[in-house]
Amino acid sequence: MSQAKVLVVYFSRTGTTRLLAQAMAKMLAADLEEICDFSNRKGVGGYLRSLADIIMKRPVEIVPAGRDVTAYDLIVIGTPVWAGSVSAPVRSYLVENRARLPQVAFFCSFGGRGADKAMRQMRELVGRLAVAECKVTAAEAHKDANAALAVFAHVLKGHIARSRTLELM
Ligand SMILES: Cc1cc2nc3c(=O)[nH]c(=O)nc-3n(C[C@H](O)[C@H](O)[C@H](O)COP(=O)(O)O)c2cc1C
Known part of the structure; x- marks a missing residue:
């Protein structure tokens, strides 16, 4: 990773x-990409649709990714927790890209329950361990996102620096 290229990919229904x-x-000087799908997820109807997608394990169609994951050294993937699961659009993204993903790191935002299971699902979908993982409650995210992510970012920066050193040897 002489010039480590990092991509942060996420889905967000309500902004957290x-x-x-x-x-x-910003912290990793990374590119940023939002995962979008074709469902209307706004309001109560959108909440119920999102819940149903998870409970019924419905595959959802996402807008084709603009960024080519093979051009990156590390992909940092973020999801909200839905019914103790990875959100449906991020599930689709992981399924579509798992064969081509380089090293991965995961983060999620959640109300207070189910983040461990969602992280486990992400690992299982990708079929490997993440470099690092981070679970942030919505309350922590809105209080101070930088503080909530500080340790995660530190670990990832260290990983990038170590990978760069190994490449130079
Ligand atoms: C359909 C649905 C199910 C949810 N289920 C959970 C849950 O099981 N546990 C939890 O802690 N939060 C749950 N939440 C809350 C979200 O994970 C939380 O508000 C998150 O920060 C929203 O992220 P976003 O604003 O990026 O969409 C759920 C939200 C939705 C829409």
Whole structure:
């Protein structure tokens, strides 16, 4: 990783995961990409549709990714927790890209329950361990996103620096 290229990818229904993703991209000097799908997820109807997508394990169609993951050394992927699961659009993104993903790191935003299971699902979908993971409650994210992500960003920066050193040897 002489010039480590990092991409932060996220889905956000109501802005919390976006807040974290934007902060992460700044801290890591990374590119940023939002995952979008074709469902209307606004309001109560959107909430219920999102819940149903998870409970019924419905595959959702996402807008084709603009960024080519193979051009990056590390992809940092963020999701909100939905019913103790990774959100449906991020699930689709992981399924579509898992064969091509380089090293990955995961983060999620959540109300207070189910983040461990969502992180485990992300690992299982990608089929490997993440470099690092971070779980941030919506309250922590809105209080101070940078503080909530500080340790995660530190670990990822260290990983990038170590990878760069190994490449130079
Ligand atoms: C359909 C749905 C299900 C949710 N289920 C959970 C849950 O199981 N546990 C939890 O802590 N939060 C849950 N939440 C809350 C979100 O994870 C939380 O508000 C998150 O920060 C929203 O991120 P966003 O603004 O990026 O969409 C759920 C939200 C939605 C829309």
